[in-house]
Amino acid sequence: MRAARDEEFRRYVLARRPELLRTATLLTAGDRHLAEDVVQATLTRLYLAWPAFQKAKNPNGYARRALVNAMVDERRRPWRREHSLAELPDRPVVDRSSGTARGDRLTDALGRLPPRMRAAVVFRYFHDLSVTDTADALGCSEGTVKSQTARALDRLRDVMGTPIDPPAVPVPGVRTTSFRPATAPATNFRRSY
Amino acid sequence: MSDLRTMLHEAAGPLVTTDALAVADADLARGHRALRRRRAARLGAGSGLLAVAALGAFVLVSPTPGSTPVPAPAQAAPKVATSGIALVSYTGKQPVGYTLDKIPAGWEVKHSDASLLTLAPEDAKDTASAPGEPFSLIGTIAVMSEKDTGVPSGIPLDKIRVGDRPGVIAHMKGSGDTRTLFLKQPSGAYLVIQVWSGLGWDNDQIVEFASSVHITKDAELTAG
Numbered sequence: 001m002r003a004a005r006d007e008e009f010r011r012y013v014l015a016r017r018p019e020l021l022r023t024a025t026l027l028t029a030g031d032r033h034l035a036e037d038v039v040q041a042t043l044t045r046l047y048l049a050w051p052a053f054q055k056a057k058n059p060n061g062y063a064r065r066a067l068v069n070a071m072v073d074e075r076r077r078p079w080r081r082e083h084s085l086a087e088l089p090d091r092p093v094v095d096r097s098s099g100t101a102r103g104d105r106l107t108d109a110l111g112r113l114p115p116r117m118r119a120a121v122v123f124r125y126f127h128d129l130s131v132t133d134t135a136d137a138l139g140c141s142e143g144t145v146k147s148q149t150a151r152a153l154d155r156l157r158d159v160m161g162t163p164i165d166p167p168a169v170p171v172p173g174v175r176t177t178s179f180r181p182a183t184a185p186a187t188n189f190r191r192s193y
Numbered sequence: 194m195s196d197l198r199t200m201l202h203e204a205a206g207p208l209v210t211t212d213a214l215a216v217a218d219a220d221l222a223r224g225h226r227a228l229r230r231r232r233a234a235r236l237g238a239g240s241g242l243l244a245v246a247a248l249g250a251f252v253l254v255s256p257t258p259g260s261t262p263v264p265a266p267a268q269a270a271p272k273v274a275t276s277g278i279a280l281v282s283y284t285g286k287q288p289v290g291y292t293l294d295k296i297p298a299g300w301e302v303k304h305s306d307a308s309l310l311t312l313a314p315e316d317a318k319d320t321a322s323a324p325g326e327p328f329s330l331i332g333t334i335a336v337m338s339e340k341d342t343g344v345p346s347g348i349p350l351d352k353i354r355v356g357d358r359p360g361v362i363a364h365m366k367g368s369g370d371t372r373t374l375f376l377k378q379p380s381g382a383y384l385v386i387q388v389w390s391g392l393g394w395d396n397d398q399i400v401e402f403a404s405s406v407h408i409t410k411d412a413e414l415t416a417g
Contacts, residue, residue: 006221011278011299013217014393015314018332022205030204040223047224048231060316103203110204126201156197 005050013043020067026122027071029111030104034074041070064127064137068119109159113152116140120148121156214393278392280401290412291336294405297392303333307413310336334402335387338412344375344383351396355403362396372396374403382414 020042024035045066046053056062110118116138123134124145134149135142280295287293288305296302296312303313312334344350349364353374360376365387372394374386384406388399 007279009224010217010221010393013220014213014278015299015317015332017213017216017220019317026201026205032206040220043220044223044227047221048227100203102200103206106200106204121197122201125197126205128198153197 005047008054009047009050012046016063017043020063023064023122023126024067024071026110026126027067027115027119029113029118030107038067038071038074041074042067045070058136061133061136064123065139068137068139071115071119105160106156109156112159113155117148117152117155120145121152124149217393278394280398280405283405290338290409292407292409294407295402297334297402300334307411308337308415312336330387330389332389334389334392336406337385338378338408338414339383339385340414345373353396353400355400360403362399372399374399376403378408384408 017039020039021035024038024042025032028034028038042063046063049066053059053062110121113121119138120134123129123137124131129137131142131145134145138145278297278299281298283293283296285302288302288310290305290307291310293302299315300312301315302310303317304311311330313332317332344361345363350361351364353360353362355374355376358376360374363373363375365371365373372388374384374388376384376386378384384403386399386403386406388394388402394402
């Protein structure tokens with residue numbers, strides 16, 4: 001029984017962990033250490049609730065809610081709370097580098113949004129979730145999602161000083177994006193040796 | 194104008210996991226510890242029940258005097274290794290250029306044309322792109338047929354056999370434990386199967402999958 005649960009869990013982790021970590025990286029505005037902690041906490045919760053998770057009508061939605069809850073809980077931990085320092089550190093405490101200048105600018109701009117407003121942007125425009133699914137992930141009303149995302153886009157435009165296009169609303173059957181990460185081994189079939 | 198979705202993908206960083214198996218094992222170990230803690234907490238919450246439970250457990254597990262330990266029943270070795278995603282029979286629509294007997298559990302055919310077949314988790318995003326542009330193969334198994342350009346050199350190669358045919362599995366650089374199987378066909382072309390590192394397969398599992406992939410006349414050769 002437990003062996004089957006363990007195997008299913010490992011399978012899930014192998015398939016889904018990288019995407020969870022990317023989502024958590026955005027939710028934490030590029031704090032990769034916190035993102036890793038959040039993902040670990042999320043997966044532990046999923047393991048504990050594995051029977052319920054398996055029966056969930058929308059396992060991805062279940063995992064997203066677990067991720068958001070884990071992030072909220074992690075931020076509440078005493079050692080995560082912000083505290084004043086007598087002197088400013090001479091280097092960034094957290095490495096938020098994404099690897100691209102544009103990604104770093106967006107990470108910085110995301111960091112200036114309140115956590116739930118940031119989460120609304122991530123679920124709406126990174127995961128292409130509908131307003132309904134985003135509201136489900138965040139445990140709020142659809143109206144809140146709409147107002148939060150609208151305000152978030154305004155703030156991102158202000159902070160980045162550049163116009164930002166919200167992606168077109170996905171229409172079933174119509175591909176609205178062809179984004180491909182630039183990692184060479186991912187796009188070149190066998191030229192990675 | 195900047196596309197927010199593209200910028201978010203850049204900010205999220207690459208979809209690459211190093212040593213995915215070890216990371217998954219660590220996640221599993223954390224789950225085990227959390228489960229033990231929860232059970233211990235529940236037991237501790239009812240101290241009266243605890244005594245009864247402990248007594249009951251003692252009676253149940255105590256060996257009868259003079260008895261010998263009962264050996265655990267012998268288990269047949271599983272067909273697939275204990276690591277990685279297990280293979281299951283494929284019952285879906287057969288792709289173009291290839292037929293599949295098995296695919297990883299919970300996966301599906303994501304893209305199929307005469308020159309490229311990709312498999313990915315059922316809930317993974319479609320990685321298709323505009324015609325003529327490359328596909329993202331992150332997190333996928335990719336199958337193609339290549340002209341006789343030979344196997345790569347300068348990287349670790351493991352000799353394997355798929356049925357009665359010799360082949361190699363190459364450990365690709367720069368993408369974790371991504372491995373690519375090259376299997377020469379009677380025509381001189383190669384069946385090439387790239388398995389992204391996150392799948393956690395060892396060579397035996399890659400060979401098992403390769404043995405379930407059959408090239409049809411519709412497959413187109415690529416230059417590699």
